[in-house]
């Protein structure tokens with residue numbers, strides 16, 4: 430179906446920056462610079478600068494950013510890692526594949542880990558916590574870092590959805606041992622295929638991740654230091670991401686503008702909860718514009734019929750899948766979220782007329 434308002438419009442996004450992307454493509458292809466060349470280093474430097482860390486290591490996914498972070502944090506069999514119950518499955522899968530056990534904690538009304546509930550989940554086996562900055566909003570990192578200091582565990586930030594967000598002056602991905610990034614095509618910063626990264630201030634972590642992403646090999650000496658993984662960021666993707674990174678400040682402003690239009694157009698609907706939480710310490714960048722209502726399924730099909738594409742993150746909590754073998758199972762807020770949330774189109778390609786149309790459709794439903 431051709432949507433009147435698609436959730437994202439990657440072809441239109443390409444047209445917006447076509448000259449720059451085509452130039453980057455030409456530069457890489459004409460020189461044949463495909464693996465670990467200048468474009469990768471340039472992107473890594475610019476990403477680190479943007480996030481506010483000393484280092485960035487380009488990888489092919491957010492999952493691998495999490496996995497390598499946990500390996501460098503020393504997670505081993507028997508170690509417990511605290512993760513939110515409401516997140517993308519990859520957060521927990523990285524823990525399991527690193528050999529650890531995910532220990533789940535419910536989230537609060539802003540969809541991020543409920544910091545007040547973390548303490549109860551801590552045991553002598555707790556070795557790390559992964560706060561996820563979901564939907565473009567940071568988790569409450571002051572509380573997380575305080576607990577980490579008290580109990581001596583590592584903090585790995587899952588910042589896959591929050592490039593450019595901050596909390597109380599702390600920028601997403603710069604607070605914990607590492608920040609983990611995903612450049613899936615439809616993220617705030619999205620490539621044209623797979624992409625991810627780790628940001629960190631720790632030179633040892635940066636070096637180990639750099640070796641692990643390429644089979645554990647030191648490319649300068651040819652020596653192997655670890656059993657590694659093949660998971661680096663392609664040079665061509667890095668070149669594209671470097672172009673797009675330049676646009677991020679202006680694109681975040683656009684997202685905030687769209688969020689403000691949604692807020693103005695929808696705030697008087699009593700049955701609807703909007704993602705605006707009155708706390709000036711947060712700078713949210715609206716990776717997703719998540720609205721919440723008990724009539725979610727009706728609203729979703731109404732909008733689809735009107736040609737408005739919506740997404741639901743997620744209809745079923747990952748821990749409810751038997752096959753994943755996650756032991757902790759009952760999280761009331763996560764369960765209610767899975768029945769009530771829906772994400773409206775939120776991207777920099779969307780026109781003001783389309784935003785107004787979405788608002789009108791939502792109003793018509795209620």
Ligand SMILES: Cc1ncc(COP(=O)(O)O)c(C=O)c1O
Nearest residue numbers: 490491492517519520587589611
């Ligand atoms: C919250 C969160 N964590 C982790 C990931 C990484 O997942 P993957 O690299 O498998 O896409 C994503 C991906 O979009 C994500 O949204």
